Amino acid sequence: MRLLALAALLTAAATPALSAEPFNILGTWVPVSHAAARIGTTPSGAYDTYTKPSLVRDKGLGWSYTFDKQDGAAFSGISHGPKGKPEMTVGVFRMDGRRFVLSTDSGNASGEINGDEIEICWTDNVPNYIAASCTTYKRQ
Amino acid sequence: MRSLALALVLASLSTATLAAEPPQIVGTWTPVEHSSARIGPREGLPTYTTPSLSHDLHFAWKLVITAQDGPAFAGYNMGPSGKPKDLVGVFRTDGVRFVMSTDGGAATGEVMGDKLEFCFTDAIPVYVAAGCTIYQRQ
Numbered sequence: 001m002r003l004l005a006l007a008a009l010l011t012a013a014a015t016p017a018l019s020a021e022p023f024n025i026l027g028t029w030v031p032v033s034h035a036a037a038r039i040g041t042t043p044s045g046a047y048d049t050y051t052k053p054s055l056v057r058d059k060g061l062g063w064s065y066t067f068d069k070q071d072g073a074a075f076s077g078i079s080h081g082p083k084g085k086p087e088m089t090v091g092v093f094r095m096d097g098r099r100f101v102l103s104t105d106s107g108n109a110s111g112e113i114n115g116d117e118i119e120i121c122w123t124d125n126v127p128n129y130i131a132a133s134c135t136t137y138k139r140q
Numbered sequence: 141m142r143s144l145a146l147a148l149v150l151a152s153l154s155t156a157t158l159a160a161e162p163p164q165i166v167g168t169w170t171p172v173e174h175s176s177a178r179i180g181p182r183e184g185l186p187t188y189t190t191p192s193l194s195h196d197l198h199f200a201w202k203l204v205i206t207a208q209d210g211p212a213f214a215g216y217n218m219g220p221s222g223k224p225k226d227l228v229g230v231f232r233t234d235g236v237r238f239v240m241s242t243d244g245g246a247a248t249g250e251v252m253g254d255k256l257e258f259c260f261t262d263a264i265p266v267y268v269a270a271g272c273t274i275y276q277r278q
Contacts, residue, residue, distance in 0.1 A: 033159065035211040037228035053207060053214030053228055108246070114233070121232055121239040123246035125263060130241045134211060134230045136159075 020097030022073045023113045029137035031062030032117070036133035043106055043126055046081030062135040065089060065120075073097070079104065107131070160235030162211045163251050169275035171200030172255070176271030182264070184221030200273045203256075211235070217242065245269075 035057045041049040047061070060082065067077035073093040080086045091102040091111075102109040107124035117136050124131040175195050181187040185199075198220070205215035211231035216224040229240035229249075240247040240258060249258030259272040 033233075035230050037212040037214050037230055039214070039226055039228060053226070055207060055209035055212035055214060057210050057212065107241075110239070110248070119233050121230065123239050123241040125241055125243065125246055130226065130228055130243055132212075132228045132230045132239045132241045134232050134239065136233060 019073070019095045022070075022093035022097040022100075024070065025067050025075050025091075025093075025100075025118070026070050028064065028066045028140040029118060030064050030140050031059040031135045032138050033057075034059045034062030034133065034135040036061065036131060038124075038129070038131035038133075040129035040131075042081075042084070042124075042129050042131070044081055044087060045084030047084075059135075062133070062137075065137070067091075073100075159211070159233045162231035162235040162238075164208060165205050165213060165251065165256065166208050166215075167205060168278040169203040169205070169256055170278050171197050171202070171273050172276050173197075173274040174200035174271065176200075176269060176273075178262075178267070178269035178271075180264075180267035180269075182262075182267050182269070183223075184219055199271070203258075203275055211238075213238075 037053055037055050038047065039050050039053050046063070063079045063081045065077055065079050067075050069076045076088070076090045078086045079089045087104045087106070089102055089104050091100050093100045099110065099112045102111060102120065106126050107122055109120050109122040111118055111120040117138055119134060119136050121134040122132065174197050176199050177191055177193045179188050179191045201217040201219040203215070203217050205213050207214045214226070214228045216226055218224050225242050225244065227240055227242045229238050231238045237248065237250045240249060244264050245260050245262035247258045247260035249256060254277060256275045257272060260270065262269040
């Protein structure tokens, strides 16, 4: 009997980790805190042009997100900056169902769920513009 | 009294995650460990037609952070070409991990005591590279 229990335990330990159910990210998310550093001219027109590094902490300068599609770990939606054009955004949750990656045509981001908030950190790399930002969001 | 203490504990648990104060990283950081892999042409380096894997500190870029406002920071790094390249970065809410961007690619990093590690991926046409470097403040 003990051998059977040990065999069952070893089988369970050897089984690959299953993906966790991803967080339901659908809805509109608005910034509650935002910090960013940038130089150059953003292609979306969301910000002024900076010839020297601009360091800011202002939730009014964060983008908001509306995710309207989710199929398991994959999701998509629209992001809106403080001004300028909205951008299509696509993302996928990692296997833990809590951390995710995001992409737009100007850069990419990684995010994670913290309780009822999400944090998204971006890096943008396009000609004449580099930026990094971290923003915490709450569902609207 | 016990109920009050319990209520305070529960209230603190339900409070939204507070941002941790990020460390001050302004200054010059010198590489102490480095590993990287690259293929293609890059200014200041030989052109690699097959993947080059290296642990040579000479491939690591010098890192200088010149400004910081809370979690946001800016500076430059300098590679084999000797030309300084602007960089910008921001700490995550945990005050330990950060993201960083340059005109050649993006990086994620973290501060560990008096050391700092960042790992980059380059996104330059016909050149791909990835590397991780551990720095110590000069």
